[in-house]
Amino acid sequence: MIGYIGNILITICLLASLIQSSRLIQDRLVIDQKLFTSISFFSILISFLLLVYLFINSNFNYEIVVSNSHSEKPLIYKIAGAWGNHEGSLLLWILVLTIFNFTFGFSKIKFVNFKDKVMAFQSLIIFGFTLFLLFTSNPFLKTEITVSEGLGLNPVLQDLLLAIHPPILYVGYVGYSLVLSFAIGGMITNKVDNEWAAWLHPWALVAWIFLTLGIGLGSFWAYYELGWGGYWFWDPVENASLMPWLAGTALFHCVLILEKKNILQSWTILLSILTFSFSLIGTFLVRSGILNSVHTFASDPARGSFILIFLAIILVISFGIYAQKGPLLDSKDELKLVSKESSILGNNWLLLSILFVVFLGTLYPLGTDLFLQKSISVGPNYYILTLLPITILLLILMIIGPNTKWKNDKVSNIIFSINKLFILSLAIIFGFSIYFSELELTQITLLTLSLTLVFVSIKNGLRVNNNYSIIKPALGKSLAHVGFGLLILSVVANGTFAREKIFQAKVNDTLQIDNYTFKFDSVEQTKGVNFNAITATFHLMNDQTVMDTFTPEIRVYSNPPTVTSETSIIRKLLTDIYVVMNVPENSNFVNVRIHVKPMISFIWLSVILMAIGGLSAIIFRFKKIR
Amino acid sequence: MKKSNFKYLIPVLITILFLVFFSQLLSRDVTKLSSQLIERPVPDFSMPSLFDENNILSSIDITSSEVALVNIWASWCVPCRSEHEILMLLSKTKGLDLYGINYKDNKKNAIEFIKELGNPFKKIGTDNNGRSSMVWGVYGVPETFIIHKGTVIYKHIGPIHMNELKETVLPILDKLL
Numbered sequence: 001m002i003g004y005i006g007n008i009l010i011t012i013c014l015l016a017s018l019i020q021s022s023r024l025i026q027d028r029l030v031i032d033q034k035l036f037t038s039i040s041f042f043s044i045l046i047s048f049l050l051l052v053y054l055f056i057n058s059n060f061n062y063e064i065v066v067s068n069s070h071s072e073k074p075l076i077y078k079i080a081g082a083w084g085n086h087e088g089s090l091l092l093w094i095l096v097l098t099i100f101n102f103t104f105g106f107s108k109i110k111f112v113n114f115k116d117k118v119m120a121f122q123s124l125i126i127f128g129f130t131l132f133l134l135f136t137s138n139p140f141l142k143t144e145i146t147v148s149e150g151l152g153l154n155p156v157l158q159d160l161l162l163a164i165h166p167p168i169l170y171v172g173y174v175g176y177s178l179v180l181s182f183a184i185g186g187m188i189t190n191k192v193d194n195e196w197a198a199w200l201h202p203w204a205l206v207a208w209i210f211l212t213l214g215i216g217l218g219s220f221w222a223y224y225e226l227g228w229g230g231y232w233f234w235d236p237v238e239n240a241s242l243m244p245w246l247a248g249t250a251l252f253h254c255v256l257i258l259e260k261k262n263i264l265q266s267w268t269i270l271l272s273i274l275t276f277s278f279s280l281i282g283t284f285l286v287r288s289g290i291l292n293s294v295h296t297f298a299s300d301p302a303r304g305s306f307i308l309i310f311l312a313i314i315l316v317i318s319f320g321i322y323a324q325k326g327p328l329l330d331s332k333d334e335l336k337l338v339s340k341e342s343s344i345l346g347n348n349w350l351l352l353s354i355l356f357v358v359f360l361g362t363l364y365p366l367g368t369d370l371f372l373q374k375s376i377s378v379g380p381n382y383y384i385l386t387l388l389p390i391t392i393l394l395l396i397l398m399i400i401g402p403n404t405k406w407k408n409d410k411v412s413n414i415i416f417s418i419n420k421l422f423i424l425s426l427a428i429i430f431g432f433s434i435y436f437s438e439l440e441l442t443q444i445t446l447l448t449l450s451l452t453l454v455f456v457s458i459k460n461g462l463r464v465n466n467n468y469s470i471i472k473p474a475l476g477k478s479l480a481h482v483g484f485g486l487l488i489l490s491v492v493a494n495g496t497f498a499r500e501k502i503f504q505a506k507v508n509d510t511l512q513i514d515n516y517t518f519k520f521d522s523v524e525q526t527k528g529v530n531f532n533a534i535t536a537t538f539h540l541m542n543d544q545t546v547m548d549t550f551t552p553e554i555r556v557y558s559n560p561p562t563v564t565s566e567t568s569i570i571r572k573l574l575t576d577i578y579v580v581m582n583v584p585e586n587s588n589f590v591n592v593r594i595h596v597k598p599m600i601s602f603i604w605l606s607v608i609l610m611a612i613g614g615l616s617a618i619i620f621r622f623k624k625i626r
Numbered sequence: 627m628k629k630s631n632f633k634y635l636i637p638v639l640i641t642i643l644f645l646v647f648f649s650q651l652l653s654r655d656v657t658k659l660s661s662q663l664i665e666r667p668v669p670d671f672s673m674p675s676l677f678d679e680n681n682i683l684s685s686i687d688i689t690s691s692e693v694a695l696v697n698i699w700a701s702w703c704v705p706c707r708s709e710h711e712i713l714m715l716l717s718k719t720k721g722l723d724l725y726g727i728n729y730k731d732n733k734k735n736a737i738e739f740i741k742e743l744g745n746p747f748k749k750i751g752t753d754n755n756g757r758s759s760m761v762w763g764v765y766g767v768p769e770t771f772i773i774h775k776g777t778v779i780y781k782h783i784g785p786i787h788m789n790e791l792k793e794t795v796l797p798i799l800d801k802l803l
Contacts, residue, residue, distance in 0.1 A: 270637065277641075281648075288652060304652045312645050319638040326634035363647075370650055377763070582679040591680075 003062060003140035006050045009043040010091075013098070014130040016040045020123035023116055024188075033119040034105045040126060041102040044095050048082075051091060051139055055082045060150060063141045064088060069150040080163030086287065086303075087139035089166055094133060096167075096174040097126045100203075104178060109199055111191060118178075118185035125177050128310045136303050161221045169214030169241060173283070175207025176248060176276040183272035184318060187325040192269060197259035202618050204252040209614040211245050216607030223600065231603060234383050239362045240282030246355040247275040250348045257341045260406060264345070265329035266322075271348075273318045278355075280311045285362075336408045343401035350394045357386045388442060391488065395449040398481060399456050418456055425451035437514075439496065446492045453485030472620040480613025483606045490602035499596040504589045510541075513594050516577070517541045518550075523590065531555040536581055536590060538568075550579040552592075576600050663771070663778040669761035673751035676728055676736060683725065683751030689776035691723040693802045696771040697747070698759060700731040701739035703767045709785035710743045716791075717746035721803045726750040727759050729767050770795075774802050 016039045023031055054062055055078045058071040068088075069081045083092045101122040109115050133139070182200045186192040218238065223231040232238065251271040258268050288304025336342065361378045368376050403417045429448045433439040439447070461478030501513045511518040521537040533555045540548040553566040567580045578595040663669065672684035688694045697713060699706040717724050726747040728736045733752065740750070753759045762771070772780040772795070780798050782790070 266634070273637070284648065305649075308645065308648055308652060311648075312641075315641045315645070316638070319641055323634045323638055366651055367647070370647075 002050050002054060002059070003142060006047040006140040007134075007138070009047040009050075010130060010134055012043045013040040013094070014127060014134065016043075017123040017127040017130065021120050021127055023120035024124065031116075033116055037098070037101045037105045037119060037123070040123070041098040044091070044098050047140075048091050048095050051088055052079055052082045055079060058150065060147045061142055063143050064139050066143055066147050066150050071149060076160070076163065083166055084163075087133070087137045089170075090129070090133050090137050091139055092167060093170050093174060094126060094129050096170050097122070097129060097177060100175060100178045101126065104203070107199075111189070114185050114189045114191050114196075116185075117188045118181045121181040121184040122178060125181070125314070128313070132303075132306050132310065136306055161217060161224075165214065165217045165221060168210055168217060172207050172209075172211025172214050172248075173241075173244065173279040175203065175210060176244060176272075176279050178203050179207060179248075179251070179272045180276040180314075180318065183269045184321060187269060187321050187329070190325075190328075192258075192265045192329050194259050194262045197255045197268070201252070201255050201259060202621060204248070204255055205614050205618050208245075208248050208252055209611050209618075211241070211248060212607060212614065213611050215241050215245060216604065216611070219607075220604055231600070234361065234378075234380050236362045237282075237286055239358050240278075240285050243355055243358055243362075244275050244278040244282060246351050246358070247271060247278050250351040250355075251275050253344045253348060257344055261341055262331055263341065265331065266326045267348075269322060269326070269329065273315070273322065277311070277315060277318075280307070280314065283307060284311060338404065338409050338411055338414075340401060340404045340406045340409075343397050343404050347394060347397045347401065350390055350397065353390050354387060354394075357383065357390070361386075388446075392445060392449060395446070395453055395485070395488065398484065399449065399453050402460050402477065402481065403456065418452070421455040421459065422448075422452045425449075425455060437497070443492060443496050447489060450485045450488040450492065454482050454489065457481035457485060472616075472623075476613045476615070476617030476620060478613070479616060480610045483609030483611075483613055485606075486602055486609065487606035490599040490606060493599045494597065494603070497596075497598045499594075501594055503592045503594070505592050506589050511538075511592065511594065513596060516594075516596060518579075518594065520592075521549075526553075528555065533566075534583060536592075538579055538592070540570075540577070548577075550577070552579045552581045554581065554583060571601070573601055574598060663763060664781060666778055668773055668776050668778060671758050671761050673727070673753050673758040676726075676733070676740075676750040676752045681749075683727070683749050687749055688725055688773055691725075691748075691773075692775065693721060693799070694723045694725060694773040696725045696727060696762075696773065698727045698729050698762065698764055698767055698769040700729045700767050701735040702731065705785040706768045707739075707743070709768055709787070710746070712786050712788070712791055713746040714744050716795075719799065719803070722799065723748045727762070728752045729759055729764060730754065772798055772802075 016036045020031055020033060020036045020040075022029070023033070051064075054065050055069055056075065058065065058069055058078065060066050064085060064087055065081075068085045069078055073081070081088075083089045101119055104115075104122070105119060107115075179200065182196070182203070183192075186196045215238075218241065219231045222233065251268070251274075254264055254268040254271055257264055284304065284307045288307060361382055365376050365378055399418055399422075400414055404414055426448045428451060429439070429444055433444060457478045461475050461482070463474060497514075499514050501511075503509075503511050505511060505520045507520055507522060509520045511520065517540070519539045519541050521539050523534060523536045526533045526535045533553045535551055535553045538550040538552070539546040540550070548570050550568040550570065552568040555566060567578050569576065569578050576595075576597040578597070579592065580595075581590050581592045583590050668685045668688050670685050672682050675681040675683055688696060695716065697709075699709075713724060716722065724747045726749070728750055730753070733754075736750075736752065751758075762769070768785050770782040770786055771778055779802070780794075782795070786795055
């Protein structure tokens with residue numbers, strides 16, 4: 001019964017969005033977009049809640065519940081199970097699509113024709129995905145045989161962070177669908193100007209904030225759950241989320257220029273199309289089964305073909321309109337080389353170069369495999385070496401850009417405004433290099449520039465107006481830029497200073513790694529519920545005082561006979577330390593491995609700063625408008 | 627006028643190019659990918675053993691078996707779960723040694739997986755970051771290699787189900803054993 005209602009509701013949304021999207025090609029029949037959008041939104045919302053209800057009730061008459069849930073699973077994971085699979089996550093994806101259309105329907109944009117076209121195109125996207133859901137991935141399929149218990153959820157995926165990671169990421173991915181609809185609506189109604197950019201601005205930021213947080217959360221989860229100190233693996237699926245982020249970052253900077261200066265119209269439109277295309281390409285790569293990773297759902301070639309056809313339709317329509325309207329969009333204003341707009345445009349190109357590098361690294365192995373029948377692996381080295389010079393240029397432009405005036409500026413002004421902070425950063429990094437540990441030239445360059453960026457952005461954020469109060473709209477931008485500087489700083493510092501050392505130690509030995517001194521205090525036999533263990537105690541010392549105590553274990557399970565090493569981890573603000581040990585047979589020492597991972601928490605902090613920066617930019621914007 | 631309009635058509639052309647590429651990707655059969663390793667000796671590798679940190683799994687283990695089957699798996703990989711009973715069946719075959727490579731996994735979960743579903747392997751190596759198994763050209767998990775006297779004979783990408791077992795894997799093993 002529930003499945004029946006669910007399917008009817010999805011069909012209602014399918015029809016409503018089809019009717020709405022007809023406005024793209026016909027002008028005779030006027031459609032109340034608000035009404036129809038509300039219908040699609042509420043029907044999808046209810047069917048999604050029904051699906052969650054099936055999971056909460058552990059209703060094993062449905063295939064999706066059988067394959068993804070278990071009656072003894074904690075409630076929160078039962079709920080999360082609803083979108084921890086292909087069908088449910090697709091329903092959630094459509095829900096987010098309709099939420100965006102619904103909210104946009106109630107926005108205060110006065111230009112009726114534009115609004116009509118935007119919602120019509122958004123409905124076309126909703127229609128496509130709903131069709132996809134109904135015909136290849138129906139979540140409300142009944143089981144053919146009676147089952148009394150479910151198969152459970154992948155244990156790696158039973159994690160609170162992972163329950164919220166997909167919804168947040170989807171809001172980001174899907175948010176860019178509305179950006180594309182804006183581009184289409186703007187082109188059809190010849191309304192790609194500074195007002196259009198002002199309308200688009202908050203939506204582009206919302207999508208960007210969620211995508212930033214989503215990627216950050218994924219990386220955070222990988223660090224705590226999967227890895228041994230790794231937070232980014234250049235895995236194709238991670239890259240698939242990074243690509244729309246890069247395009248989206250370039251996009252909203254362009255929207256900024258368009259809003260202020262009324263230039264770069266066609267370029268902004270192109271970026272809007274690109275950003276959502278990369279969201280779709282990511283979806284295609286993840287769900288078609290072309291890539292295999294922790295993220296892939298059980299694959300089905302029909303799904304891959306469907307997304308590809310859908311991607312083709314969206315792209316052909318978008319670029320078709322673009323080819324027709326593009327030449328008419330741009331205004332004749334010229335761009336001066338030394339100006340804020342040209343430095344933002346420069347950054348745009350750098351972001352797109354990074355995007356290109358990532359795109360190539362992700363698809364190249366698939367290409368060689370397909371055309372040359374050769375399997376190659378593209379590893380982190382490729383990305384690090386290729387992205388290094390681009391990142392350096394990006395940092396330089398990010399330092400200069402915000403301190404350059406719109407339209408036209410003098411080079412001397414810019415250098416004057418930042419040289420003190422640059423010298424300060426250089427002195428700090430050099431001092432560090434001399435007193436603590438020697439650094440290579442590339443490390444010094446990256447660290448100095450990112451530190452300068454942090455300082456310069458802080459200074460820009462604290463700029464005051466004539467009444468000595470902080471200029472609030474600039475605050476968001478500065479926060480986000482501080483975040484980015486801190487991100488590069490902590491990534492480079494982590495890469496440079498991460499240490500790993502293996503010792504053969506006896507009780508009372510002192511172990512030295514960098515400036516950390518560990519004392520091997522004792523070894524004892526302990527007993528757990530179903531295992532016997534050897535537990536060692538190590539003290540992290542500062543002179544004679546004990547700062548921290550690590551107790552790595554070796555556990556011996558009897559049934560089945562299994563030996564495991566339990567790592568002892570202490571996480572601090574500045575550094576994470578891991579201690580692992582094992583005991584070779586017939587020996588009087590233990591093998592100890594110590595990892596020191598500095599600056600990890602600053603990576604998360606910087607992601608949060610970027611997101612808060614985006615958020616405060618939106619908030620202050622609304623306050624200003626009121 | 628016409629000349630300047632041409633650049634607005636460039637994205638369309640690039641798009642078509644990529645769409646063709648993507649559709650080619652879709653139409654290929656990932657389970658029948660060729661491997662550079664076929665007819666070549668087992669690649670050199672060594673990695674810590676899953677159950678005993680002091681022990682290692684290396685190419686020497688595999689070449690010392692007359693006929694070996696190397697399976698690359700992970701606890702997070704759903705198809706591996708469904709494939710596991712086939713591996714349990716294969717482990718009863720006389721003269722065939724199964725080796726497991728646990729790929730990009732969390733140790734605790736990997737051990738739980740084996741405890742829950744049984745251990746078909748003579749030895750399991752762990753590769754937390756996926757670096758040591760790079761020499762195998764790991765494309766995705768699960769992947770299975772059949773090795774005869776140290777030479778790679780066959781590579782299978784994706785899970786082995788009953789019909790693949792009957793149609794391809796068993797005939798190859800029958801010849802060797």
